[in-house]
Amino acid sequence: MESPDVGRSEDVRSTGDGMSVSSPSLASMNALARDVRRQDLIWGVAVFSAAAILAALFDLLSWPVAIALAAVPAAALSVRFFWEARRVERTLERTDETHVPALSPATAEALVDRIPDPVILLDSEGRILFSNSASHALLGNQAARRHVSAVVRAPGVLEAVQLVLSGAPAQSVEYAIPVPVERHMLAYVAPIPVAERGASRNGAVIVLHELTAQKRLEQMRADFVANASHELRTPLASLSGYVDTLRGHAKDDPAARERFLGIMADQAARMRRLIDDLLSLSRIELNEHVRPETEVALDVVVRDVLDALAPQAAARKVMLESDFAPDLPPVLGERDELVQVVQNLVDNAIKYGVSGGRVLIKVARAVPVAGEARRGAANYVAVQDFGEGIAREHLPRLTERFYRVDVQRSRQTGGTGLGLAIVKHIVNRHRGWMSIESQPGDGTTFTVFLPWARPPRAPGEATAARETVA
Numbered sequence: 001m002e003s004p005d006v007g008r009s010e011d012v013r014s015t016g017d018g019m020s021v022s023s024p025s026l027a028s029m030n031a032l033a034r035d036v037r038r039q040d041l042i043w044g045v046a047v048f049s050a051a052a053i054l055a056a057l058f059d060l061l062s063w064p065v066a067i068a069l070a071a072v073p074a075a076a077l078s079v080r081f082f083w084e085a086r087r088v089e090r091t092l093e094r095t096d097e098t099h100v101p102a103l104s105p106a107t108a109e110a111l112v113d114r115i116p117d118p119v120i121l122l123d124s125e126g127r128i129l130f131s132n133s134a135s136h137a138l139l140g141n142q143a144a145r146r147h148v149s150a151v152v153r154a155p156g157v158l159e160a161v162q163l164v165l166s167g168a169p170a171q172s173v174e175y176a177i178p179v180p181v182e183r184h185m186l187a188y189v190a191p192i193p194v195a196e197r198g199a200s201r202n203g204a205v206i207v208l209h210e211l212t213a214q215k216r217l218e219q220m221r222a223d224f225v226a227n228a229s230h231e232l233r234t235p236l237a238s239l240s241g242y243v244d245t246l247r248g249h250a251k252d253d254p255a256a257r258e259r260f261l262g263i264m265a266d267q268a269a270r271m272r273r274l275i276d277d278l279l280s281l282s283r284i285e286l287n288e289h290v291r292p293e294t295e296v297a298l299d300v301v302v303r304d305v306l307d308a309l310a311p312q313a314a315a316r317k318v319m320l321e322s323d324f325a326p327d328l329p330p331v332l333g334e335r336d337e338l339v340q341v342v343q344n345l346v347d348n349a350i351k352y353g354v355s356g357g358r359v360l361i362k363v364a365r366a367v368p369v370a371g372e373a374r375r376g377a378a379n380y381v382a383v384q385d386f387g388e389g390i391a392r393e394h395l396p397r398l399t400e401r402f403y404r405v406d407v408q409r410s411r412q413t414g415g416t417g418l419g420l421a422i423v424k425h426i427v428n429r430h431r432g433w434m435s436i437e438s439q440p441g442d443g444t445t446f447t448v449f450l451p452w453a454r455p456p457r458a459p460g461e462a463t464a465a466r467e468t469v470a
């Protein structure tokens with residue numbers, strides 16, 4: 001009764017070119033055929049038994065005749081079910097023979113074409129058989145049938161191709177394209193069988209992967225470590241220099257000793273500020289993907305910072321002026337980080353805009369600008385000074401770590417060059433955004449936008465916000 005197990009060996013089939021295709025639907029259809037055949041036996045036996053029992057009960061016929069008559073329909077039914085099952089099975093076999101492979105040549109070509117990395121297929125002599133769309137930007141459209149050396153100039157890649165074509169296993173090669181802009185690539189070269197004049201030959205496939213962004217990140221990291229150690233080394237060198245002087249000729253000069261100790265304290269304070277800022281930056285970066293969850297009244301934060309910086313502004317004869325819009329809704333934020341943002345901006349405005357004599361701090365709700373509506377409802381803090389301003393070429397780089405327009409001036413005023421980098425990361429963490437506008441000679445305005453904690457509710461919104469802020 002056990003039928004040949006057509007299903008099991010068919011679950012994974014070979015398409016004849018070395019690729020395997022699994023077809024679960026075929027397996028389930030075979031299982032169905034087996035079920036049909038199991039049923040026919042049950043039906044046959046059931047009908048036979050029913051007829052025999054009926055005949056015995058009613059005593060209508062003699063036993064041998066009853067059994068003989070019951071056996072006829074039973075046998076007929078069994079035969080019918082058997083043939084039905086065979087029919088299903090044959091249909092399945094025929095379907096299987098004509099079954100289109102899941103990866104037809106057209107699908108395979110379309111599939112490779114959709115891969116976002118350049119893929120190039122080479123024949124046994126290194127000529128390009130096929131290249132996908134992603135490779136056209138790199139190689140140009142005219143790559144077909146040309147030798148790979150005409151389109152890929154990297155000697156390392158060509159060497160790998162030669163090795164693979166002569167039977168070596170897959171190779172990975174990193175190389176750089178110097179012009180028009182430097183790009184770093186990783187080429188993966190692997191052997192692949194290709195059909196040539198009816199025979200299967202040893203071809204190669206090259207898959208290129210761009211490493212430029214990764215390399216740039218590695219470079220930034222290396223630069224950062226170099227910059228940070230340089231920034232720390234300068235005050236350290238100064239400190240050890242004064243230690244030597246105090247041990248040497250200044251040993252018995254109380255006036256010089258006092259002066260040097262003062263400088264040493266300044267240098268130590270500078271190192272502490274640097275380390276604090278570096279730690280601050282790394283902590284914020286670590287949390288940058290986690291948006292703060294508490295509601296913060298931005299105007300209260302700004303008032304607190306202005307109070308704290310009032311003595312510093314007074315010492316430099318800078319007037320702090322403020323303008324607070326009423327009924328500001330709360331923003332979603334981390335209070336301490338927002339304090340850091342406002343502190344850095346106002347501190348910069350006092351230090352670098354000192355010649356303007358005044359700093360204007362404005363807190364209000366952002367009016368959506370056409371085209372920027374997707375940024376949603378937000379409050380902003382604008383810190384405007386009326387000092388020398390910043391030349392246009394520096395603006396895009398101001399938020400880079402350690403970038404300073406005038407290093408000497410920044411150092412003299414106790415700057416680390418990390419303030420605006422910290423501001424940028426805090427603003428990112430708050431899903432906010434910032435803008436810098438400067439007119440050399442007229443001053444600079446730094447504006448930080450911070451999204452509201454709750455989405456705006458048409459006219460009633462102001463009432464709800466007042467409750468939270470008050």
Ligand SMILES: Nc1ncnc2c1ncn2[C@@H]1O[C@H](COP(=O)(O)OP(=O)(O)O)[C@@H](O)[C@H]1O
Pocket residue numbers: 344348349352353385387389390398403404405406410411414415416417418419420421444
């Ligand atoms: N309000 C401003 N006016 C002019 N230049 C500014 C102003 N704010 C920042 N800068 C420039 O941006 C640089 C980077 O600022 P920041 O990251 O806060 O570092 P730091 O203040 O420690 O030097 C400053 O060194 C300064 O050259």
Ligand SMILES: [Mg+2]
Pocket residue numbers: 344347348415416417419420
């Ligand atoms: Mg600063």
